[in-house]
Amino acid sequence: MELLVENLKAVYRGVILALDGVSLRVGPGEAVALLGPNGAGKSTLVRAVAGLLPKFEGRVLDGHIRLNGQEATHLDPVRLSALGLTALLEGRPIFRHLTPLENLVAAGHRLSPKALKEGIEEVFARFPRLFERRNEQAGYLSGGEQQMLLLGMALLTEPKLLVVDEPSLGLAPKLVAEVMATLDALRREKGLSLLLVEQNARAALGVVDRVYVLERGRVVFEGDAKAAMADQDVMEFYLGKDVVGFREAKRYRRRKRWV
Structure with missing residues (x-):
C-alpha cells in the first residue's frame, strides 16, 4: 500500500501549529522512518494519518493524506482500518x-x-x-511483552500499511533490537508497507529503506537510510557523534541545515 502525505498542516485547539507543510511518501512494501526530537510533530502525524486527531482536540488545516491514491485526509479510524491501515500508538494501548x-x-x-x-x-x-x-492479565506483562502483544494484535487486523509510533520507548536495548527485528521480519514476510516513527534513530536506521527527519513540524531531511547515516549533520544531531550534547549539536548545526 502507498501512503502519500502532501503539505499537511495540523493544529491543536485551533491555534497550536504542530505540522507546517509536511510531505512524505511510503511506497508499497517500503519501510520508512520518521525521526525527530520530542515535540517535532511525529505523534501528530501518526494521529493525522490514523484519523485520530479530533480525539486529541486537533484537526487538519490544509494538505492531503492519500492511501493508494484515495483521499483519506478526513476518514475516521474504522474506515481507514478497512482500507488496510493499522496504527500502533505510543504508550502500548x-x-x-x-x-x-x-x-x-x-x-x-x-x-x-x-x-x-x-x-x-x-x-x-x-x-x-x-x-x-496467554491467560494472565495483560497489564502485568513486561514492556517488551506488551509491545509484542500489540504487534500480534496488529497482525490480526490483516494490515497493508503499518504505522508504528515509538515502539522502542522505555525498552532495554536488547528488547529494542528484538522489536525492530520483528518489525523488519513482518514487513518482509507479509509484504507490508511500514512507517516507523521513532526518536531512537540508531535503532530505526537499521531496518528502513528511507528516512525523513522532522523538526518543529517541518521536514528538514529526506534521503535513504545509508545517506542519513553518512550525513554528518543527521548523525551528530540525532546520534551524538563527536558532540558533547544535544543542545550543542543543535546550535552548531542550525545555521547550516536545521530550520
Missing part, C-alpha cells in the same frame, strides 16, 4: 484488564473463526512468551 488471548480475540473480531484461530496460532508461534502468559 492494549486492554490491560484482559488476558493476551482475549486481546488477540478482540483485535481479530472481523476474521472468520477459522482465520482467527490460525492468526492467533501464528502470533503465539512468533512470540512464544505470549503463549506462556
